[in-house]
Amino acid sequence: MLDHLNWRYATKKMDPSKTVSEDKIAKIVEAVSLAPTSSGLQPFELLVIRNKELRAKLQAAANDQAQITEGSHLLVFAAWDNYTDDRIEEIVDLSAAERGGRSELLEGYYARLKGMYLPRPAEVNFNHAARQAYIAFGFAIAAAAELEVDSTPMEGFDAAAFDEILGLKEKGLRSVVILPLGYRDETGDWLVNLKKVRKPLDSFVTEIN
Numbered sequence: 001m002l003d004h005l006n007w008r009y010a011t012k013k014m015d016p017s018k019t020v021s022e023d024k025i026a027k028i029v030e031a032v033s034l035a036p037t038s039s040g041l042q043p044f045e046l047l048v049i050r051n052k053e054l055r056a057k058l059q060a061a062a063n064d065q066a067q068i069t070e071g072s073h074l075l076v077f078a079a080w081d082n083y084t085d086d087r088i089e090e091i092v093d094l095s096a097a098e099r100g101g102r103s104e105l106l107e108g109y110y111a112r113l114k115g116m117y118l119p120r121p122a123e124v125n126f127n128h129a130a131r132q133a134y135i136a137f138g139f140a141i142a143a144a145a146e147l148e149v150d151s152t153p154m155e156g157f158d159a160a161a162f163d164e165i166l167g168l169k170e171k172g173l174r175s176v177v178i179l180p181l182g183y184r185d186e187t188g189d190w191l192v193n194l195k196k197v198r199k200p201l202d203s204f205v206t207e208i209n
Contacts, residue, residue, distance in 0.1 A: 001146065006196060008145035011152050013189040014070040014182035024147045025073055028181070031143035032075075035136035039113055041091055043083065043129035044136065045173055047076040047166065057165050062157035062178070071152075071182025076162065077137050078173040079129035082122040088114055130176040137177050150184045153177070 025048065032046050049055055050073055058076075059068040068074055080087060092110045096102045117125060137153070144151045155177055162168070162175040186192050198204075 001142075004145040004148070005142065007148070008141070008151070009191060009196065011067060011150040011180075011182070011184045011189065012191045013185045014067050014150060014152075014180070015185040016070045016182075018183040019072040020149050020181050020183070024149055025181070027147060028075075028140055028143045028149070031139045032136045035139040037132040037135060038128070039091075039110075040095070041083075041088065041129075041132070043080040043087070044133035044176070045078050045171075046136070047074075047078060049074040049076065054165070058157075058162060058178075061161035061165065062154065065152075065154060065156065065180075067152045067154075067180040067182065068178075070185075071150075071180035073181040075140060075179040075181065076166065076175055077133040077177050077179075078163075078166075078168050078171075078175045079126060079133045081126050081129075081169075081172045081174050083117040083120075083125045083129070085114060085118065088117070126174060130174075133176050137179065140179055144179075144181060149181055151182075152180045154179065 029046065029048060033042075037043065049058070052069060055069050055074050058074065059065060062068055088110055092102070092106065095106060099106075117128075141151055141153060157175075157178060159175045162178075163173070166175070168175060184192055
């Protein structure tokens with residue numbers, strides 16, 4: 001795993017002639033699905049975009065970063081714009097279906113959760129949901145590296161424009177972070193052969209025993 005994390009980097013130029021196999025995409029998506037989230041709510045959705053014309057529109061709203069179209073797939077992580085009773089109840093129903101029905105423990109847990117989340121301002125809840133999406137985003141990056149698929153983590157895009165292009169507002173979603181997937185163009189990427197730079201562990205990690 002560490003070898004693959006050392007291999008990965010934020011790919012600056014991808015080879016548009018190469019396509020990530022659907023088998024690998026499925027594994028990356030499954031890794032996103034398996035990521036932990038607060039109270040298991042999974043308060044975001046994942047868009048897997050293959051359509052090149054649509055990706056070209058999104059590229060224009062992302063500082064024209066070429067990886068969006070030079071790669072073969074684009075992942076968009078879109079967080080819930082708020083927590084609602086219905087959204088939480090959907091998770092309760094799913095938990096009950098998977099774990100043998102509703103119980104006093106299950107009902108009580110999510111009733112307390114609603115009591116904490118539902119009175120909060122929508123922006124507070126969106127920011128909380130966005131942080132859960134970032135956890136899964138990290139899983140996607142690691143899974144891609146394990147499969148030797150290149151990726152470029154991106155926050156540099158116009159989220160409101162993405163939301164409009166993708167029709168997210170109507171679904172109660174807001175885009176928070178994106179991840180083009182593809183294969184590096186080693187002849188055209190200035191970053192590919194540069195040494196990875198990280199802080200020394202002794203200045204980065206504090207051991208408390």
